[in-house]
Amino acid sequence: MTTILIADDHRVVREGLRTLLAQEPGMEVVGEAADGHEVVAAARTLQPEVIIMDIAMPGLNGIEATRQIVGENPAIRVVALSMYADRRFVTQILRAGALGYVLKEAAFEELARAIQTVVSGKPYLSPAVAGFVVEEFVQQVSPAPAKSLALLTSREQEILKLLAEGMRAREIAQELSIGQKTVEAHRQNLMNKLDMHSIAELTRFAIREGLTTV
Amino acid sequence: MTTILIADDHRVVREGLRTLLAQEPGMEVVGEAADGHEVVAAARTLQPEVIIMDIAMPGLNGIEATRQIVGENPAIRVVALSMYADRRFVTQILRAGALGYVLKEAAFEELARAIQTVVSGKPYLSPAVAGFVVEEFVQQVSPAPAKSLALLTSREQEILKLLAEGMRAREIAQELSIGQKTVEAHRQNLMNKLDMHSIAELTRFAIREGLTTV
DNA sequence: GTTGACATAGGTGAAAATACCTAGAAAGAT
DNA sequence: ATCTTTCTAGGTATTTTCACCTATGTCAAC
Numbered sequence: 253m254t255t256i257l258i259a260d261d262h263r264v265v266r267e268g269l270r271t272l273l274a275q276e277p278g279m280e281v282v283g284e285a286a287d288g289h290e291v292v293a294a295a296r297t298l299q300p301e302v303i304i305m306d307i308a309m310p311g312l313n314g315i316e317a318t319r320q321i322v323g324e325n326p327a328i329r330v331v332a333l334s335m336y337a338d339r340r341f342v343t344q345i346l347r348a349g350a351l352g353y354v355l356k357e358a359a360f361e362e363l364a365r366a367i368q369t370v371v372s373g374k375p376y377l378s379p380a381v382a383g384f385v386v387e388e389f390v391q392q393v394s395p396a397p398a399k400s401l402a403l404l405t406s407r408e409q410e411i412l413k414l415l416a417e418g419m420r421a422r423e424i425a426q427e428l429s430i431g432q433k434t435v436e437a438h439r440q441n442l443m444n445k446l447d448m449h450s451i452a453e454l455t456r457f458a459i460r461e462g463l464t465t466v
Numbered sequence: 467m468t469t470i471l472i473a474d475d476h477r478v479v480r481e482g483l484r485t486l487l488a489q490e491p492g493m494e495v496v497g498e499a500a501d502g503h504e505v506v507a508a509a510r511t512l513q514p515e516v517i518i519m520d521i522a523m524p525g526l527n528g529i530e531a532t533r534q535i536v537g538e539n540p541a542i543r544v545v546a547l548s549m550y551a552d553r554r555f556v557t558q559i560l561r562a563g564a565l566g567y568v569l570k571e572a573a574f575e576e577l578a579r580a581i582q583t584v585v586s587g588k589p590y591l592s593p594a595v596a597g598f599v600v601e602e603f604v605q606q607v608s609p610a611p612a613k614s615l616a617l618l619t620s621r622e623q624e625i626l627k628l629l630a631e632g633m634r635a636r637e638i639a640q641e642l643s644i645g646q647k648t649v650e651a652h653r654q655n656l657m658n659k660l661d662m663h664s665i666a667e668l669t670r671f672a673i674r675e676g677l678t679t680v
Numbered sequence: 681g682t683t684g685a686c687a688t689a690g691g692t693g694a695a696a697a698t699a700c701c702t703a704g705a706a707a708g709a710t
Numbered sequence: 711a712t713c714t715t716t717c718t719a720g721g722t723a724t725t726t727t728c729a730c731c732t733a734t735g736t737c738a739a740c
Contacts, residue, residue, distance in 0.1 A: 262549065262570035264577060268482015275485070286571075308680075335476065336679050356476035357500075363478060405716065418666040420696065433719050440699065441716095449698075453632040455669040460680045465550050466522075466673045621687065634726070647689045654729065655686095663728075664696095683740080689733085696727065702720080709714080 254371050255282045257300040259291035259317070260333070261309045261462075269304065272360045279367065288312025295321045295328060302367050305350065307334045307341055308462055315345045316400055322349030329370040333363070339384040342377075352376040401461045408442040409463060411435060415451060416458035468585050469496045471514040473505035473531070474547070475523045483518065486574050493581065502526025509535045509542060516581050519564065521548045521555055522674060529559045530614060536563025543584040547577065553598040556591075566590040615675045622656040623677060625649060629665060630672035 256279055260266050263286070270281045283298045285291035287309045295303060303321065307314040318330045331352035332345045342353050351370040354363050355378045366376035401409060414424045421439065425432040448454055458464050470493055474480050477500070484495045497512045499505035501523045509517060517535065521528035532544045545566035546559045556567055565584040568577050569592045580590035615623060628638045635653065639646040662668055672678050 263573050264547070264568075264570045265479055265482065267574040268479060268486055271485045271489070272482055333478070338679060354478075356478050359477050360481040407717065416666055416670075418662075418664045418670070420664070422696085430717085431719055433721090434717070436697080437719070438717080439697085443698080448632075450632045450634070451665045451697075452630055452669045455666045456630075456632075456673070456680045459670070459673060465552065466670045466680075619686065636726085644687085645689055647691090648687070650727080651689070652687080653727085657728080665727080681740100683738105685738085686736085688735085691731075693730085694728085696725100698725070699723085701722080703718095705716100705718080707714100707716080710712090 254279050254302060254367065255298070255300045256280065256367065257283045257285065257291065257294055257298055257303045259285040259288075259294075259303060259309065259314065260306040261286050262306075265306075269363075273364075276364050279364075288314065288317035291317050292320050296324065299325070300328065301371055302329045302331060304363070304367075305330050305332050305345075307332055307336075307345060308460065313401070313461055315341075315348050316402060318345055318350050319348040329373075331363070331366050331370055331376070337378070337380045339381075342381045342384050346375075353381050354378050355380060401463070403445045404442050408438050408445075411438040412442055412454060412458050413463045415439065416455040416464050468493045468516060468581065469512070469514045470494065470581065471497045471499065471505065471508055471512055471517045473499040473502075473508075473517060473523065473528065474520040475500050476520075479520075483577075487578075490578050493578075502528065502531035505531050506534050510538065513539070514542065515585055516543045516545060518577070518581075519544050519546050519559075521546055521550075521559060522676065527614070527675060529555075529562050530616065532559055532564050533562040543587075545577070545580050545584055545590070551592070551594045553595075556595045556598050560589075567595050568592050569594060615677070617659045618656050622652050622659075625652040626656055626668060626672050627677045629653065630669040630678050 256273060258266050258269050258281060266284045270284070273279050273281050282300055283294045285294045289312050291303065291305065292312065305314045305318055314332060321328055322330060330350040331354060332350045333354050333356060334341055335356050337355055345353065352366040352375065354366045358378055362378065369376040404412065411424060414427065419427070421435040422432050424435045443449060443454070446457060448457065459466055470487060472480050472483050472495060480498045484498070487493050487495050496514055497508045499508045503526050505517065505519065506526065519528045519532055528546060535542055536544060544564040545568060546564045547568050547570060548555055549570050551569055559567065566580040566589065568580045572592055576592065583590040618626065625638060628641065633641070635649040636646050638649045657663060657668070660671060662671065673680055
C-alpha cells in the first residue's frame with residue numbers, strides 16, 4: 253500500500269484528488285496539507301511514501317517545502333503538481349528534490365502513473381515539461397539559480413506585496429508610515445537580491461510566491 | 467436528477483469534481499469543458515441545469531462565457547468556482563449572470579450545497595465573498611465595470627503581453643520593429659481602456675486573462 | 681464617400697522608477 | 711565586544727512611465 257500526502261491550498265482540489273486516489277488500488281491518502289509549513293510538519297509526523305505537492309501555496313511554497321522535506325528524509329518521493337509548464341518551476345523543484353512533475357492539465361491517470369513510477373525511485377515528468385530537462389542536459393545550460401522569498405526580509409516582502417498590488421513608492425510610504433526614500437531603498441535591495449529590474453517581473457514573482465493574487 | 471457541466475482548464479480538477487459529484491445523490495455530470503469557447507458550445511448542446519464555472523480559463527474567460535450562456539438561456543444556473551476572493555471577480559461574474567460563487571478553498575460539501583441552492587433559483591455565495599455583495603448593496607457602490615480583453619485590439623494585447631513579461635517600451639519597439647512612441651501610445655490607450663495606471667496592474671490583468679503566465 | 685477605428689509616430693511635461701552612493705540606529709550573532 | 715544585518719533615509723543622475731496633445735495613412739463599415 254502506497255501512503256500519500258496531498259498538499260494543495262485549494263480544499264476542493266484536495267478532496268477531488270483524495271476521492272480519485274481512493275479508487276486506485278494500492279494507494280492510500282494518509283493526510284492533507286494546505287500550505288508549505290503544514291506539509292513539512294505533516295511529512296515529519298506521517299512519513300508518507302509519496303507527497304503530491306502543489307507549487308503555488310501561501311507562506312512556504314512547494315519548492316521550498318520540497319527542499320526541506322527531502323533534505324530531512326530523502327526516502328520521501330515528491331510529485332510536483334503544477335498549473336504551469338514553466339521551465340524555471342520544473343528545474344527548481346527537481347533540484348529541490350522532487351522526482352515527478354505533472355501538470356494539472358494532465359489526466360488523473362497520468363498522475364497515478366507518476367505516483368507508481370516515483371515509488372520505485374524513478375523520475376516521472378509530464379511530456380510537456382520533459383523537454384526542458386533534456387534541453388538543459390544537452391545544452392549544459394546552467395539553470396537560473398533558484399530565487400525565493402526566503403532571500404527577502406519580512407519588510408522587503410511587505411514592500412514587494414504592495415508594489416505588486418499596484419501601489420507607488422509614495423503610496424507605500426504613507427501606508428507604512430515610513431519615508432518614500434526608504435521604500436525605494438527596500439525596492440532596490442530586493443530587486444538586487446532577486447536580480448529583477450522591473451515592476452512587472454516583481455509582480456509576477458510576488459504572485460508565483462503567493463504574496464498576492466492576480 | 468440535476469444535470470451538471472464542469473468547466474475548468476485543469477483536467478485533474480475536472481476529474482476530481484466529476485468523481486466527487488458522482489457520489490452525490492441526484493447529481494449527474496453530463497459534460498466537461500476546458501475553456502470558455504468549449505463551455506459555451508457545450509451549454510448549447512447539452513442544456514445542463516447547472517454549470518460549475520472556473521473563472522480563469524484560456525481564450526474566453528469564465529465571466530464572458532457566463533455572460534454569453536446566461537444571455538442565451540437564463541434557465542441555466544452558473545456556479546463560479548474561483549481561486550480568488552476578489553471583489554471584482556465576484557461582482558463581475560454575478561453581473562454576468564452567475565447565481566453562485568464558491569472558493570476553491572471551500573470544502574466540496576459547500577459546492578454541493580451551492581449547487582442544490584442554485585437549482586432552486588436562489589443565489590449561493592461563499593461566506594468570504596458574501597460580504598462584498600452586502601457592502602456594495604449597503605454603500606450603493608457602483609461596481610467597477612467589467613474590464614476584459616475584448617476591449618483591446620490585437621496589437622494592444624500584444625503590447626500588453628510583452629509589458630507584463632517585463633519588457634520596457636524601447637525593448638518592445640525593437641521586438642516589434644516599430645517606434646518607441648508607438649508602443650507608448652498603445653500602452654496609454656490600453657491603460658485608458660482598462661482604467662489602469664501602472665505596470666503592476668497591467669501585469670496582473672494580463673495573467674488573469676491568460677495572456678501570459680506567472 | 682464620409683465616418684470611425686486602428687496603427688503609426690511626434691511633442692511636452694510631471695512623476696516615478698531604476699541605479700548608484702553614503703550613513704546612523706537598533707538588534708542579533710559569534 | 712565586535713561584526714553583520716536590517717531598517718531607516720538622504721543625495722544624485724539617468725531612464726522610464728504616465729498623461730496629455732496632434733497628425734497621417736489605411737481599412738472596414740455604413
